[in-house]
Each structure stands twice: as C-alpha cells, then as structure tokens.
Amino acid sequence: MENLMVKYLISTFLLLTLLACTSGSRQATPVSYRSGIDLENMLLEESPGKNFHQYVNGHWQQYGVLPSELHQYDVFDELEQRSHDAILQIIERAARTRYGHGTDEQKVGDLYQSFLDFKRRNSMGIAPLKPVLEQINAIESNADFARYLAFANKADYNPPFALSVEIDLEDTSRYMLTTWQAGLGLPDKQHYLSDEQKYRDIRGAYRQHIVSMFELAGIEDAELNASKVIALETELANHHEDKPDNRDKNKLYNKFLYHNLPQIMPYFDWKEFVEDAGLSKNVELVVPQIDYLRGLNEMLVTTELEDWKLYFTWHAIHANANHLTQSFARQHFAFYGKTLNQQRAMRSAKWRAVNVVNDVLGDIVGKTYLKEHLTTQVSRSVQQIVRNQVFALAYWLDDIDWLDGDTLDMALDKLAEMQVQVGGPTIWQDYQNLEIRFDDYFGNQQRAAIFQYQQQLMLLNQDVDRERWQQLPQSVHVTYQPELNQLIIPTGAMQPPLYDPGADQAINYGAMGSVIAEALIASIDNNGRNFDDEGIYQPWWQNRDKREYLQLAANVAGQYDTLALSIEHETQLHAHALLAKAEAEAEAKALAAAKLLEEIDEENSSEQPKDGVGSDARDDENMEAPETETLPESNQSESLSQPENMPAPVNEEFPPINSSEEINTELTANVPDGSVPVEQQGSEESTDSSYDSSDGGSEQTNLPAPQFPMVNGVQTLDRSLSDINSLSVALRGYQRALSGRNGTSIDGFTGLQRFFIGYAQRWRTLYSPQRLEQMQQQEDYLPLRYRVNGAVRNMDAFYRAFDIQEDERMFLPAEQRVRIW
Known part of the structure; x- marks a missing residue:
C-alpha cells in the first residue's frame, strides 16, 4: 500500500500544480486573516445543540429579503449575482466604445445592444x-x-x-x-x-x-x-x-x-x-x-x-x-416562469442581456473575467484545499473495511489520475466566423445557434482535448466530469461565502471544502463508480462492496426516517423523547431498588433459625419461588465498540456500524447502478432516534408516540448521503491542513467551531411561500435545516466543538452515527 500511496501522492502533486490555470492570474497583496463568519447572520441566542442551522443562519433567515423576481435565493444565487455584476461591467465597457467590425469587443457590445433595442424588436413583430x-x-x-x-x-x-x-x-x-x-x-x-x-x-x-x-x-x-x-x-x-x-x-x-x-x-x-x-x-x-x-x-x-x-x-x-417582441417574452415567462417554476417576476432587461452574451460569446467575456478576478494567491489556496482533501480521503480509503481490494485500488487510481483545473481554461473558443450585428438580434441568435452546431460537428474530426472546458470561468458551480476524470473549479465559485480569500482556512474548508469533497466523492461513488480512471464506462464496484454500501445507506435512511418534517413537530418529538427517557430511567431505578431490597430480604432470611431436620431443610411446597425482574434488554449488540481516540488528524476513528440488522434490499438510492429509489417508506410510528437514552438502547414506555409527517429516508437518501460524506471528507482535509495543531480562536470561535459554521453558512436559503409549498408537497422533501443538522450530528467532532449534551435535540448516540467515506 505504501508504494501505491507514494505513486498517488506524486501524481496528485503534479496534476494540481500543472493543471491549475495561471493564464491571466495576478498576485494579490498580503491580507490579515479574519474569521470569515457572518456574525450578523447568526442567532447566537439559539443553542447549537437545538438547531445548528438556526444558530448559524437564523438572523439571515428571519430578516433576509428575497429578491422580487426569484422564488428562492441561496448561496449560489449570491455568487451568481456577483459574477453577473462583474460581467456586466466588462460588457458595458465594450458597448460604450466603438471597435472595428469583427473584433471580439465589437461582437460583445453589439450583441448586448441588439438585445436591449426593444423599440426595433417590437416594431418588427x-x-x-x-x-x-x-x-x-x-x-x-x-x-x-x-x-x-x-x-x-x-x-x-x-x-x-x-x-x-x-x-x-x-x-x-x-x-x-x-x-x-x-x-x-x-x-x-x-x-x-x-x-x-x-x-x-x-x-x-x-x-x-x-x-x-x-x-x-x-x-x-x-x-x-x-x-x-x-x-x-x-x-x-x-x-x-x-x-x-x-x-x-x-x-x-x-x-x-x-x-x-x-x-x-x-x-x-x-x-x-x-x-x-x-x-x-x-x-x-x-x-x-x-x-x-x-x-x-x-x-x-x-x-x-x-x-x-x-x-x-x-x-x-x-x-x-x-x-422576438416583448409581448412574446412576457407570455413565455407567464407560463414557463410563473406557472411552471413559481418565479415571481422577470429578471431585469440588463440581467437577461448579460445572460445572452454569456450564452453566445461566453469565452470572450470569460477571458477578461478570469484576468480581472483570479489571483495567484486564491488559485494556490484552493489547490491546497483540494490537495489536502484528496490526501485525507486516500488515507481513509485504506482503512475502510467494507471496500474490496480491487475496488480500493481503482478508487485510489482514480484519485491519483484525476485532473484538477482551477480558474479557467487555457484554450478558448474562436468566434471569428460568427457575425454579430447591432441591428439584428433575431439574426444574431440564429447565426449563433448554427455556429455552435458547426463547432460541435468539428469535434468529430478531432481528438478530445482535456484542456477544453465545458463550462465558463464565470460560472459558480464546481463540477466533476466522469468521462475525463476531471474536477473543474471555476473562478466564479471562489467567492464569499463559499470561498473567502481573506478568511481563516477553517471557514473555507467547511464551505468550499465540502463542495469540493462532494465532487471528489462523486469520482468513486455516484456516477463516477461506473467509469474507470481513464473515463471509460466500466463499472468497477464488486458485489460485496454494493452489499456493504447498501447496509450503510440503509442506516442513513433509517436515521432520517425518524425526523419530523415540521420544526414544531420536531420540538414535540423531542419533548416526548425526554419524557420517555425520564420515565424509563425512573422505572430502571425502581427495578434496581426492588432488586436490592429483595437481595437484602434474602440475606436476612438466610440468617434466621431454620425449622425441621438439618440446617439445609426447606419447605419447598410452602415456599413460592421469588419473582425476578430484569432491566429492559438493549437493542444494541454487545460486540459494538466505543469510538477510539483519533490517532492522527487525517484518520479520525468512528465507531463501527452494526451490520447485523436486516436491510431492505430494495434500497437503491446512490447504489452502484446509479438508480434513484422511488419506494415510499412507512414512517407513521417513527420517533427520532436521537432522543433515545445515552446507551443507545430503546426503553419500553407507556407514553404513546406522537404521529407526525416524517422525512422519507429512502427518497431523500441521495442528499443525506452527500451531506454526511462531503462534510466528513472536508473535516479530514481541514484536520490535515492543521497538521496536528489546534485552530486559533477568532471572533470567539475555535477553528473546529468555525469549520462547522462555514459548512452551515453554505446552506442559507430563502424561499417564496409558493416555492416552499410546492417543495413540501413532494415525496422527497427534505427540510433545509436537515442539510445542516442531519450532517453535523453524525460527526463526533461536532459534539466536542460545541459541547453537545445528551438531552439536546440534535444529540445522536455515538453508536448510531454513520460514516461511509
């Protein structure tokens, strides 16, 4: 394994160094790091152990303003808005200046102006x-x-x-x-x-x-x-x-x-x-x-x-x-925007014009955007985040006992051979043969569509160029492309709150790190497990791995089955669980006391003089056998071990999963065939397992369990697994970055606390009432708070960071916490 890891480490260093985009990068001036926490967004009076998402984002969720034209607004919308504003400046610079016909600047400026010339467009009908x-x-x-x-x-x-x-x-x-x-x-x-x-x-x-x-x-x-x-x-x-x-x-x-x-x-x-x-x-x-x-x-x-x-x-x-005309556009939006997608209003004309230029001439404005917004410092910092997470994931893979040897080798090979590209491409689209006119918006669009079609056909006579991007540097989404075994991190994604160049690394590992970890895991899980290290379609998971993975996935599904959809019902479930726990503890104490009294009575009776012949004489016929009562039997196997201390910052030990329970073999979300489950799991009698007693057992109680609408653990499994897995990998990457040191406290938060806060900040989102109602009607609805709370409660480090106690709502017994990757 050591030889394999040496090969892997060298390959990764080379790829990260050689493939990071340096074209147009500039050096930033040194910065003094701050925490990166948006303190004004936090609801500090909330307990982290009650609702961590609310603790981190509560003030923003309460007082944030949803843009009038959107039905939801999240972190990626924030990034897109900044990227859009920067592109608008580039485009308007081109539109204000007269350039020679056929130049890139002329095409950008004239396409933008032709879209906004509604007087001409309306007159043509x-x-x-x-x-x-x-x-x-x-x-x-x-x-x-x-x-x-x-x-x-x-x-x-x-x-x-x-x-x-x-x-x-x-x-x-x-x-x-x-x-x-x-x-x-x-x-x-x-x-x-x-x-x-x-x-x-x-x-x-x-x-x-x-x-x-x-x-x-x-x-x-x-x-x-x-x-x-x-x-x-x-x-x-x-x-x-x-x-x-x-x-x-x-x-x-x-x-x-x-x-x-x-x-x-x-x-x-x-x-x-x-x-x-x-x-x-x-x-x-x-x-x-x-x-x-x-x-x-x-x-x-x-x-x-x-x-x-x-x-x-x-x-x-x-x-x-x-x-065509504004009337056509408005009617199109009335159905596809409002009716179908619950959007509340059309985007501004300038916003739509920028989107048009991005769609048609995206590489022209992207080249300038990359030059103006990517610094060498940011590029190197993000490369280091990727490097630490790849190292941490590779080391952990070697300790996963459910992975077959052949599967493990391929997973390590894929990580070793992965191409990581940061910033933007080094090969750009040539628009020389595309004619753009300031007075012909319809014609511009038709010519652009045919131009793109012809550009695609030309690829059939070329070899695949791995330096050619399929997305723009101004885009805001990190992607993994399995056919190329390639991870793409565009410049547009490297903005606060996802990545803050002026923040301490803890926040960036929690936010950007978890996004990158999601893509890394996708290379060996999800659709990536169907493609080998060269990108060829060749499913490589062994049957044993599939079975073990199903067991772990079933544990996650079962855990989420016990979560109430409504936060009010969640509170009632917690109150019920505390009462049940108190009742069970009182009953256990009463049983123990009764047993002790019984033992004392037996001891006293043995010291009394015996009637009949001989000291061992006993009137069996007149003496009833003593009744014995035992404590309720734990539902946890005695073979389960307790979590051990973490031997190294990149290899935190979690308790093993109890694999003796029966699983539903129909559970297919995120399993190696890539299918998504649609089976509806019954949860009418579910109560939150996080409210069981501290030893993980289930006490018998006379209190009837409340009946509430619950999360469907199977239908939401793709998201819950993604959250838990990506957070776990990002945490190990952060631990590796610390090299065994403790993170410095900034703004009153330790490094570990800031890591989890950074992750939670990533999930702040506003919804319109109509959009939220639509989501709640779907069988796979997972309340946003569980994208945060459901993941962090499976991390041992979260309990240490915020001193989470057994009676708090988010507490999950150690033996019920799940870790897969």
Missing part, C-alpha cells in the same frame, strides 16, 4: 420568423420533412430527436455523435400522462399558453390548433423512454452506421437528413433510445402532415419567444 414559418408550410414530402428536422437541429428548435456530440463512452480520446429523445414542450412524459390534478392543471395552462402564443403570431384557429399540438406531443411522450439518463451503456450505447439507420426508422429519409445536417455518410450514430425512434417512425405514418406542420410551427415560435 413576427416578421423575423416568417421565413422559417414559410419553410414549414412548404413541407410536402418525406424529403422536405427530413430537411426541416436537420434545420431544426441546427437552429436548436427542439425537434423530435436531437443530435449532440459527446465524449465516446468506449474511447475517451475521441467524440461520438448521438441522438436523444426530445420534442416536448413540458418537462417530461409524466406531465402529459399523469392523472394527478397538479399535472392536469399544468396541461390546461400549457394549452392556454399555446393559444396565446399562436394569437400573438397571427395563427388562425388558435384553440383547435393548440389542441392538435398537445395531442401530438402526448403521443410523443408515450414513446419517450423512462429515465434515459441512467448511463447504463448496455442499454444506451447502440452504435449504427449510416446504412443501418433505416432499420430503426424506415419511413424517415435518412439520406436527406444526413446531407442537410452536414454529416458524413461514414457517420457512426449512437442511438440511446431505439424504441423511441421506432415509435417516432410509426408516428410518421399515422400522424397527418398538417398536424406535424402545426407542431413545427409551435416549436419554432416557442424557441424564439425571447428573440
């Missing part, structure tokens, strides 16, 4: 789209039909099947061309086929939306035509395959040569489609959903051509709703 509508009306043959589908793919008009270029699952040095089922105006097939009232309501609103858009476009018989569009989409939805994103190569990786494509869709003119789509006749096309295309083939015969034309007309209008 539907006219910019009329050539497309005429092309649709001219469809008369199978060849015309295929040619239009090729155009709809180029223009991104949501055709019945879409083409995309992806990294090849069997050879990650090259790209593959793939189809994907598409063509629906609602999010998925359930929205068309379910009889639930909420879906019926959405379908009704969708129909009225199509009517309104047809009327704006001057389409006659809007009511009848809208009904025909929905009928056709419903039939398409019937053919859509369920959960096609399960990444099961055996089902999805179906490669066809050009001359074999008619085997799937014989009534479709593949010759015209391939030619007009700009594809070679030597093309190899991966078809993930074969049955869907066969169903689409049937529809080519059974569906009237005029209905297809109406369908194409609708999707051309729908795709361009935000590229």
Whole structure:
C-alpha cells in the first residue's frame, strides 16, 4: 500500500500544480486573516445543540429579503449575482466604445445592444420568423420533412430527436455523435400522462399558453390548433423512454452506421437528413433510445402532415419567444416562469442581456473575467484545499473495511489520475466566423445557434482535448466530469461565502471544502463508480462492496426516517423523547431498588433459625419461588465498540456500524447502478432516534408516540448521503491542513467551531411561500435545516466543538452515527 500511496501522492502533486490555470492570474497583496463568519447572520441566542442551522443562519433567515423576481435565493444565487455584476461591467465597457467590425469587443457590445433595442424588436413583430414559418408550410414530402428536422437541429428548435456530440463512452480520446429523445414542450412524459390534478392543471395552462402564443403570431384557429399540438406531443411522450439518463451503456450505447439507420426508422429519409445536417455518410450514430425512434417512425405514418406542420410551427415560435417582441417574452415567462417554476417576476432587461452574451460569446467575456478576478494567491489556496482533501480521503480509503481490494485500488487510481483545473481554461473558443450585428438580434441568435452546431460537428474530426472546458470561468458551480476524470473549479465559485480569500482556512474548508469533497466523492461513488480512471464506462464496484454500501445507506435512511418534517413537530418529538427517557430511567431505578431490597430480604432470611431436620431443610411446597425482574434488554449488540481516540488528524476513528440488522434490499438510492429509489417508506410510528437514552438502547414506555409527517429516508437518501460524506471528507482535509495543531480562536470561535459554521453558512436559503409549498408537497422533501443538522450530528467532532449534551435535540448516540467515506 505504501508504494501505491507514494505513486498517488506524486501524481496528485503534479496534476494540481500543472493543471491549475495561471493564464491571466495576478498576485494579490498580503491580507490579515479574519474569521470569515457572518456574525450578523447568526442567532447566537439559539443553542447549537437545538438547531445548528438556526444558530448559524437564523438572523439571515428571519430578516433576509428575497429578491422580487426569484422564488428562492441561496448561496449560489449570491455568487451568481456577483459574477453577473462583474460581467456586466466588462460588457458595458465594450458597448460604450466603438471597435472595428469583427473584433471580439465589437461582437460583445453589439450583441448586448441588439438585445436591449426593444423599440426595433417590437416594431418588427413576427416578421423575423416568417421565413422559417414559410419553410414549414412548404413541407410536402418525406424529403422536405427530413430537411426541416436537420434545420431544426441546427437552429436548436427542439425537434423530435436531437443530435449532440459527446465524449465516446468506449474511447475517451475521441467524440461520438448521438441522438436523444426530445420534442416536448413540458418537462417530461409524466406531465402529459399523469392523472394527478397538479399535472392536469399544468396541461390546461400549457394549452392556454399555446393559444396565446399562436394569437400573438397571427395563427388562425388558435384553440383547435393548440389542441392538435398537445395531442401530438402526448403521443410523443408515450414513446419517450423512462429515465434515459441512467448511463447504463448496455442499454444506451447502440452504435449504427449510416446504412443501418433505416432499420430503426424506415419511413424517415435518412439520406436527406444526413446531407442537410452536414454529416458524413461514414457517420457512426449512437442511438440511446431505439424504441423511441421506432415509435417516432410509426408516428410518421399515422400522424397527418398538417398536424406535424402545426407542431413545427409551435416549436419554432416557442424557441424564439425571447428573440422576438416583448409581448412574446412576457407570455413565455407567464407560463414557463410563473406557472411552471413559481418565479415571481422577470429578471431585469440588463440581467437577461448579460445572460445572452454569456450564452453566445461566453469565452470572450470569460477571458477578461478570469484576468480581472483570479489571483495567484486564491488559485494556490484552493489547490491546497483540494490537495489536502484528496490526501485525507486516500488515507481513509485504506482503512475502510467494507471496500474490496480491487475496488480500493481503482478508487485510489482514480484519485491519483484525476485532473484538477482551477480558474479557467487555457484554450478558448474562436468566434471569428460568427457575425454579430447591432441591428439584428433575431439574426444574431440564429447565426449563433448554427455556429455552435458547426463547432460541435468539428469535434468529430478531432481528438478530445482535456484542456477544453465545458463550462465558463464565470460560472459558480464546481463540477466533476466522469468521462475525463476531471474536477473543474471555476473562478466564479471562489467567492464569499463559499470561498473567502481573506478568511481563516477553517471557514473555507467547511464551505468550499465540502463542495469540493462532494465532487471528489462523486469520482468513486455516484456516477463516477461506473467509469474507470481513464473515463471509460466500466463499472468497477464488486458485489460485496454494493452489499456493504447498501447496509450503510440503509442506516442513513433509517436515521432520517425518524425526523419530523415540521420544526414544531420536531420540538414535540423531542419533548416526548425526554419524557420517555425520564420515565424509563425512573422505572430502571425502581427495578434496581426492588432488586436490592429483595437481595437484602434474602440475606436476612438466610440468617434466621431454620425449622425441621438439618440446617439445609426447606419447605419447598410452602415456599413460592421469588419473582425476578430484569432491566429492559438493549437493542444494541454487545460486540459494538466505543469510538477510539483519533490517532492522527487525517484518520479520525468512528465507531463501527452494526451490520447485523436486516436491510431492505430494495434500497437503491446512490447504489452502484446509479438508480434513484422511488419506494415510499412507512414512517407513521417513527420517533427520532436521537432522543433515545445515552446507551443507545430503546426503553419500553407507556407514553404513546406522537404521529407526525416524517422525512422519507429512502427518497431523500441521495442528499443525506452527500451531506454526511462531503462534510466528513472536508473535516479530514481541514484536520490535515492543521497538521496536528489546534485552530486559533477568532471572533470567539475555535477553528473546529468555525469549520462547522462555514459548512452551515453554505446552506442559507430563502424561499417564496409558493416555492416552499410546492417543495413540501413532494415525496422527497427534505427540510433545509436537515442539510445542516442531519450532517453535523453524525460527526463526533461536532459534539466536542460545541459541547453537545445528551438531552439536546440534535444529540445522536455515538453508536448510531454513520460514516461511509
């Protein structure tokens, strides 16, 4: 193992050093570190052991103002707002200055201004789209039909099947061309086929939306035509395959040569489609959903051509709703923004204009953003966070007894070979062949869509370049790409409160560290366990690992099953548990006292003179056998050991999990096949296990358990596991950063306390009443406080940091705390 670790350590150092982006980085001036805690957001009168999320974020949750246009506002929205403001300054600098035609600055400024020129756009009405509508009306043959589908793919008009270029699952040095089922105006097939009232309501609103858009476009018989569009989409939805994103190569990786494509869709003119789509006749096309295309083939015969034309007309209008007049944009938002996503108001025109420039010319503004907002100091600091967490995770993996040797070796190999890129790419998109005009916003968008399509097709003739990013440096999300075994940390993510360059490292390990840890774990868990260290689709977990993982996951699901959805019910459960505990302790004391008295009586009686013959004589017939009572039997196995002291800062020992309990083998969330469970677990008689007695046993009590709506542990398992695992890895990374030292106290908090506060600050979120109501109606609803409280109560270090006592609401007996990674 030592040789393996040496190889791993060297590889990691090299990758982190060589792949961190230094392009445009600048050196910051030295800073004096502060705590990084937003003290004004805390509710210090709250007890950390009662509700840690409330303790850290309570004041912000009570007095924070939800932006008028948003239905929720969280830390990533904060980061996006800062990133957006910085990009706006870059764009407006370009818009205020006249640059030569064809320069990057000219394209940025003119695209921005063309979006904001609503006077010109409103005056043109539907006219910019009329050539497309005429092309649709001219469809008369199978060849015309295929040619239009090729155009709809180029223009991104949501055709019945879409083409995309992806990294090849069997050879990650090259790209593959793939189809994907598409063509629906609602999010998925359930929205068309379910009889639930909420879906019926959405379908009704969708129909009225199509009517309104047809009327704006001057389409006659809007009511009848809208009904025909929905009928056709419903039939398409019937053919859509369920959960096609399960990444099961055996089902999805179906490669066809050009001359074999008619085997799937014989009534479709593949010759015209391939030619007009700009594809070679030597093309190899991966078809993930074969049955869907066969169903689409049937529809080519059974569906009237005029209905297809109406369908194409609708999707051309729908795709361009935000590229035409303000009336189209407002109606589009009324349904997709308000009705479907509970957004309260449209974003400002400038905000939407910045998004347009980011979408079309993102690499141009991203290059400037990277130069102005990434310092060498920040880049190196984040690299060190990653390095410490990778080291800590690797060392811990060697001590996990449920991992098979082969699985362990592959996990270490993946961590050793992982590419970590910080800041931004070193290869940028060239926009030389994209024409942008200040007076043609619709044309700018159409040309941009075709330009991006052509850029994607060009990749088919190139090797995969691992330096090319699939996201912008101004984006705010850390991502892991399994096909490349690559971790991407963009500049936009490295902002407070996720990462604070002026803060002590404890806060940054709790916030940014847990986000990075989530991505690291994803490389060996979640979808990452289906891809080897070179990114090839090759599931590598052994069956024994799957079984052991299921057991640990079942323990987490069972733990969350005992959590009340409502905070008021949580309080009542805690009060009930304390009463039950007091009753059980009183009963135990009474039993012990009775037993002691019985023993005294027996001792006294043995000293009294005996009647009858001999000193051992006993009248068995007249003496009743003494009744004996025992303490309630503990439900915890005697073989469970207590947690040992942590031998090193990167190898904290947790108590082993009791694996003798039966588990539900249907539990499949986050298991190696990547599927997500939908089974509803019964929790009507659940009470919070954190309220049991300190020895982990379950006392019998005469108090009836309160019946409240509870968290569904199985349906929320993906999030609860992610929270517990990422926090555990981030903590070990922080401990490694300390190198055995204790963190300095700042602002009255120790380093360990600041670490947990940093994690909790990451989860502050505001919701609109409508958004919160929608979430509460979902079976997989997990109250936000449990993203914090549910994770920290599984960490031994949390109890030490805040001196959490057994009678506090968040207390969880040591033997019930779960640790997986």
